[in-house]
Amino acid sequence: GIQVEQSPPDLILQEGANSTLRCNFSDSVNNLQWFHQNPWGQLINLFYIPSGTKQNGRLSATTVATERYSLLYISSSQTTDSGVYFCAVEGKIANFGNEKLTFGTGTRLTIIP
Amino acid sequence: EPEVTQTPSHQVTQMGQEVILRCVPISNHLYFYWYRQILGQKVEFLVSFYNNEISEKSEIFDDQFSVERPDGSNFTLKIRSTKLEDSAMYFCASRAGRSTEAFFGQGTRLTVV
Numbered sequence: 001g002i003q004v005e006q007s008p009p010d011l012i013l014q015e016g017a018n019s020t021l022r023c024n025f026s027d028s029v030n031n032l033q034w035f036h037q038n039p040w041g042q043l044i045n046l047f048y049i050p051s052g053t054k055q056n057g058r059l060s061a062t063t064v065a066t067e068r069y070s071l072l073y074i075s076s077s078q079t080t081d082s083g084v085y086f087c088a089v090e091g092k093i094a095n096f097g098n099e100k101l102t103f104g105t106g107t108r109l110t111i112i113p
Numbered sequence: 114e115p116e117v118t119q120t121p122s123h124q125v126t127q128m129g130q131e132v133i134l135r136c137v138p139i140s141n142h143l144y145f146y147w148y149r150q151i152l153g154q155k156v157e158f159l160v161s162f163y164n165n166e167i168s169e170k171s172e173i174f175d176d177q178f179s180v181e182r183p184d185g186s187n188f189t190l191k192i193r194s195t196k197l198e199d200s201a202m203y204f205c206a207s208r209a210g211r212s213t214e215a216f217f218g219q220g221t222r223l224t225v226v
Contacts, residue, residue, distance in 0.1 A: 013191035030212035041202050041220050043156070051178050086156065090212060099144060100169060103156040 023087030
């Protein structure tokens with residue numbers, strides 16, 4: 001199946017700093033999503049971005065599908081940004097039913113006041 | 114905004130007992146999923162469900178697991194005889210169509226003692 005790698009595994013930053021999280025995947029994808037898992041364990045949708053660039057406030061994401069990677073940018077970090085960020089992909093396989101998301105191992109972001 | 118809702122938020126059960134985890138997907142969605150996340154690990158796919166049948170299941174989804182959509186709104190995951198290693202956060206997800214954005218519920222934290 002498709003492999004998803006995220007880097008760095010851990011990131012500790014001062015409040016106000018900027019960060020870039022990376023997601024590499026091993027095959028073509030139909031779907032790529034970024035999630036934030038908050039301290040209560042909830043998965044919060046950040047971006048649905050199989051290709052291109054999107055922005056939402058202080059967050060933006062870019063997926064370069066031909067080179068099989070996606071980047072999540074967080075600017076002017078706040079303590080509420082702390083948590084684990086997951087990238088999840090759906091491989092581009094033709095057979096019906098292969099629509100599951102495969103998650104990466106995540107990046108744990110800690111923002112220090 | 115429509116959301117996926119899961120109940121209960123936390124369940125503690127004794128080993129060997131049956132548990133049913135409940136989910137109400139977003140109303141116009143057609144594809145339904147269960148995922149699980151063992152503490153500190155990544156989110157893993159369990160099963161996908163479409164058109165009233167399982168479309169794909171992982172190796173984790175053995176004979177102890179079953180899913181059902183008993184009416185037009187609920188989607189349930191049953192574990193017949195729980196084991197200690199079934200302790201995890203279980204997420205329900207739904208999506209409107211193939212390769213569209215998936216939305217996750219807040220999760221049910223299952224603790225088997």
